[in-house]
Amino acid sequence: MERPRIIPVDPNSPADAAIQEAMAWLSRGEPVVLPTETVYGLVCRPDLPGAIERVFAVKERTKVRPLPRMVASIEDLQLHVSDWSGCAVRLAEKFWPGPLTLILNTATGAISFRIPDHPVLVALLKRAPVPLAVTSANRSGEEDSLTARAAANALGPDIPLILDAGPARMAKHHTVVDCTGEHPRLIDEAAISAEELRDVCEDLIVDG
Numbered sequence: 001m002e003r004p005r006i007i008p009v010d011p012n013s014p015a016d017a018a019i020q021e022a023m024a025w026l027s028r029g030e031p032v033v034l035p036t037e038t039v040y041g042l043v044c045r046p047d048l049p050g051a052i053e054r055v056f057a058v059k060e061r062t063k064v065r066p067l068p069r070m071v072a073s074i075e076d077l078q079l080h081v082s083d084w085s086g087c088a089v090r091l092a093e094k095f096w097p098g099p100l101t102l103i104l105n106t107a108t109g110a111i112s113f114r115i116p117d118h119p120v121l122v123a124l125l126k127r128a129p130v131p132l133a134v135t136s137a138n139r140s141g142e143e144d145s146l147t148a149r150a151a152a153n154a155l156g157p158d159i160p161l162i163l164d165a166g167p168a169r170m171a172k173h174h175t176v177v178d179c180t181g182e183h184p185r186l187i188d189e190a191a192i193s194a195e196e197l198r199d200v201c202e203d204l205i206v207d208g
Contacts, residue, residue, distance in 0.1 A: 003157040004033070006148055011035065011165035014120045018163055023127055025161050031055045033137045033151045034124065035165035037117045038099050038172055038191060039144040040151045042159070043070075043124075046133040055133070058158045061140035068101055068112035069131035072122050077115070080131065082107050087201040088179035094200050097122070099170060099191035103178040110180045120165050136173075146171050177204070 007018045025032050029048040034041055042058065044051040046067065056063050071077045074092060081104045084092075088102055097117035103110050113131070116122065125132060136144050137151040145151035148164035175192035178185045185205040186194055194206050 004152050004155070004159045004162050006152060006162045006164050008164045009120055012119050014123055014163070014165070019120075019123050019127065022124055022161060022163055026124075026128070026132070029054065030160050031058060033145075033148070033155065033159055033162040035118055035120050035148070035163060035168065036134075037168070038170045038174055039146055039168050040137040040148065040162075041121075041134045042137040042151075042155070043121075043132050043134050045128070045130060047130045052133060055135060058155055059135065059138070059140045066111060067133040067135050068114055070114055070116055070121070070125055070134050071131045072125035073115065076125075076131070077104075077113055080106055080111075081113070085179050085184070087184045087203070090200045091177060091179070091184070091197065095192060099172065099174045101174045101176045103176065103180055103187070105180050110178075112176065114174060118165070120163055144171075144173070 009018045022032050026045045029051040031042050031044040031054055034043050044055050046052055083105055096115040101112050101114040103112050138145050138154045145154055146168045148162045151162055170191055173190040175190045176188040178187050183203045183205050184201050198204050
């Protein structure tokens, strides 16, 4: 079979067979490319040996920090987060599902989490036994992939499967907020602005 296999899917109601095939590859420790509301993402199961290492190898990226994790709902997230600040709760209620990543405290340290706003990805997350790890579907330092074809051109035979749900509708990265300290700190301003965040959390720290 030629890699990657690209499967067109309905962005609002993906076929069950496509979701099952993506889950099968993930369960073998292979990374797959999936649509998100921002850019196409390279996804893996971080609990399986070698899966994270394969992602970094595909991206040709040196491992610097842990990959963000995705879950389908706040209820799923609460199984992994040890404590929430009031600000983190308010941000989650306001912007999730959506283009916001929160760095939260867990029993094993600080981890980035997000709840995506894309039916294809949510359908997969609901079947996943653990939060899935995600990064952008491109080689390190290159442009983001806004379509399935762009991801295929960027990553080629190093990945087995891409679910094609059409162009990414936002074409921007997730905004990142660190909620592990006494006051929330804006790490990366992107799809959600600092002003929008401050409407929810007045004590947001914005460096620079």
